[in-house]
Amino acid sequence: MLRRLAPWLSFIVASTFSLHAELRLGSPFGDHMVLQQEMPLPVWGRAVPGESITVRFGAHVVRTTADASGEWRATLPSLATSAQPRDFVVVAGPEDAPREHKVFRDVLVGEVWLCGGQSNMERQLGPRQGQKPIVGWAEAAAAATFPTVRQLYVSQSTANEPQAFVDATWSVCSPATAHDFTAVGFFFARALQQARPGVPIGLIHTSWGGTPAEAWTSRGSLAAFPEFTEAIDLARRAVADPEAARVEYLDRLEAWCLAHDPGTQEGWSDPDIDDTSWTELPVPGLWEDAGVSGWDGVAWYRRTFDLPTGWDRSDLVLDLAAVDDVDTTWINGIQLGTTAFYSTQRSYRIPAEVLRPTGNVVAVRVLDTGGGGGIWNEQRRLGITRADGESATIPLAGAWRVQFARELAGVPPPPEAPMVGGPNVPSVLHDGMIAPLVPYALRGALFYQGESNAGRPAQYRRLLPTMIADWRRTWGAGEFPFLFVQIAPYQGQPPEIREAQFLAWKETHNTAMIVTIDAGDAEDIHPAEKRPVGERLALAARALAYGESIAYSGPEYVSAEFGDGRATVRFNHTAGGMVAPGGVLTGFTIAGADGVFHPAEATIDGTCVVVSAPEVSAPVAVRYGWANVAEGTLFNDAGLPASPFRSDRPD
Numbered sequence: 001m002l003r004r005l006a007p008w009l010s011f012i013v014a015s016t017f018s019l020h021a022e023l024r025l026g027s028p029f030g031d032h033m034v035l036q037q038e039m040p041l042p043v044w045g046r047a048v049p050g051e052s053i054t055v056r057f058g059a060h061v062v063r064t065t066a067d068a069s070g071e072w073r074a075t076l077p078s079l080a081t082s083a084q085p086r087d088f089v090v091v092a093g094p095e096d097a098p099r100e101h102k103v104f105r106d107v108l109v110g111e112v113w114l115c116g117g118q119s120n121m122e123r124q125l126g127p128r129q130g131q132k133p134i135v136g137w138a139e140a141a142a143a144a145t146f147p148t149v150r151q152l153y154v155s156q157s158t159a160n161e162p163q164a165f166v167d168a169t170w171s172v173c174s175p176a177t178a179h180d181f182t183a184v185g186f187f188f189a190r191a192l193q194q195a196r197p198g199v200p201i202g203l204i205h206t207s208w209g210g211t212p213a214e215a216w217t218s219r220g221s222l223a224a225f226p227e228f229t230e231a232i233d234l235a236r237r238a239v240a241d242p243e244a245a246r247v248e249y250l251d252r253l254e255a256w257c258l259a260h261d262p263g264t265q266e267g268w269s270d271p272d273i274d275d276t277s278w279t280e281l282p283v284p285g286l287w288e289d290a291g292v293s294g295w296d297g298v299a300w301y302r303r304t305f306d307l308p309t310g311w312d313r314s315d316l317v318l319d320l321a322a323v324d325d326v327d328t329t330w331i332n333g334i335q336l337g338t339t340a341f342y343s344t345q346r347s348y349r350i351p352a353e354v355l356r357p358t359g360n361v362v363a364v365r366v367l368d369t370g371g372g373g374g375i376w377n378e379q380r381r382l383g384i385t386r387a388d389g390e391s392a393t394i395p396l397a398g399a400w401r402v403q404f405a406r407e408l409a410g411v412p413p414p415p416e417a418p419m420v421g422g423p424n425v426p427s428v429l430h431d432g433m434i435a436p437l438v439p440y441a442l443r444g445a446l447f448y449q450g451e452s453n454a455g456r457p458a459q460y461r462r463l464l465p466t467m468i469a470d471w472r473r474t475w476g477a478g479e480f481p482f483l484f485v486q487i488a489p490y491q492g493q494p495p496e497i498r499e500a501q502f503l504a505w506k507e508t509h510n511t512a513m514i515v516t517i518d519a520g521d522a523e524d525i526h527p528a529e530k531r532p533v534g535e536r537l538a539l540a541a542r543a544l545a546y547g548e549s550i551a552y553s554g555p556e557y558v559s560a561e562f563g564d565g566r567a568t569v570r571f572n573h574t575a576g577g578m579v580a581p582g583g584v585l586t587g588f589t590i591a592g593a594d595g596v597f598h599p600a601e602a603t604i605d606g607t608c609v610v611v612s613a614p615e616v617s618a619p620v621a622v623r624y625g626w627a628n629v630a631e632g633t634l635f636n637d638a639g640l641p642a643s644p645f646r647s648d649r650p651d
Helices: 137-142 183-195 226-240 242-260 262-266 428-437 457-475 495-506 531-544
Strands: 034-036 041-046 052-057 060-065 071-076 082-092 100-117 146-154 168-173 201-207 279-283 297-305 316-324 326-331 334-340 345-350 360-368 374-376 382-386 393-395 398-407 444-448 482-485 511-514 556-563 566-572 588-591 597-599 601-605 608-612 621-624
Touching (some): 100 146, 146 183, 226 242, 242 262, 242 334, 279 297, 279 374, 297 374, 316 326, 334 345, 360 374, 566 621
Parallel strands (some): 146 201, 482 511
Antiparallel strands (some): 279 398, 316 374, 556 566, 566 608, 588 597
16 A cells, blocks of 8 residues: 555654663574675674673674673674574673673575565565465475575564664575565575575565655655655654644644535535435445546545434444545534544444434545545454444445545645654654664665655655665665666556656666566556566676676667657667567557657667557657556567656656
């Protein structure tokens, strides 16, 4: 799911760690860990102030002293690859009479890659309720006896300041554990180890579904984006006084609705209005799944129900499943409450005195700020029960009347909800799930994210490079390889977000973009094809991190020239030549000065594609795969697809 809002319903304070005498190492250190080969290895933690610290691994011994705050850091020299398990020992106090020591077992030396992003990186190899199974997962898991492939799972955690620690645990890949590995990371590690036999692979899995790139970026780097200042300030105020922040948000939300929403202005919460001309849509379900695509804004839902005999004197509970993103709910014109966050279960108490024997009306104002919208999630409770615990339920699943009231385009943006403890606040995942991993030595990063920023592609074009530079600066290890995945075809993902990723790739150094135009799902933002993604990431790693002379990208649009009734499009990364599997080259459209694009015929000519259409005698623009559900058959002979593009993009 794609959200920028988070609930103010609960108050969660970021973890802090007080100084104590226990010897503690940085979060990535543990049993079964993989240490990065061939580069200096920082080791750090906390102990008693002034205490001597000794680190031993194999024949290497380094010593340091905890500072006045108890923090300490040492650096092991570069190590050679080793698949031989060894102990990693840290001693606090005199070596001949240590006060405390830590011993981590089964430690290997190899290649460490961070796997970050949102739900498509978070998606694990094994099946999960309500999601399509990963293609080939059962066979892959059954054969996953890879004792030198390990995953460090970083617990999902938010923070308003950079944290020193986060809960994290290493596991060894086996048929019994592979289902818990990030699917993209699993296929990446499997392919990389096949190409580099004998080299252990460590995956640091730090992801959270539905989160935007700004949540993974430090506050300092976001200073270049003043549009995030309000959200950061709101979060801070909400931590200081959550009730005041909640009331302020509700007042601002209602003022915005009164100014811009016809339903609020005309009183569509009134049970007696005539809604017979409204559309009917199924609930639960996102309205995009019912054929209403591209609508971000306010919609109103209404449903009537009668009371069973004997229920007229009882308080009731309305369970409204989840609402994407913000709901305000009424019964018979009486407001029950407002909840902000796309996946939170809605539950409201209904006082008995507002009920009627028949013809009770539930009215729900839904504000959707991007991506999916509506009353959704069949896994959540949806119905009306008695508050006294009686088990009978009035079902609410089925057809509801819906009226789409106000689209967000062309009006000022709605107020942001104060995000206390939620994962979408700018910087909170950087502070909670990235900062505690630094400076653990790693080779590079894999990143699958962008769905939650799809509504802001121009901003994302700047934000993604900013985040890449931010991580590299945070680690202080130079411009390590950063390999990211372009968003797959999906009905709710506009082509502009793929273009933003494409441009970010071209404008950053030592990065690669994995194209997934052939591995998407028009109806599922979480495509089940993860093997091609992981294997293409492995190709990019082999080229960028290990210097192999191999193709790692599909054809890359460079330029287009127009003349003689056709467009000649030039590409890089054509490998041994460009091909169209099946022999038919599709996905190109072409337009003249009128800006109307027509499906085009296209033929490959060396490193170029020649494009034309009978309807366009003097073309001025050409596009490829330019749709939410992108389609196209241009590949190079290495089997890697070309990225969607348009020659007429705005500057």
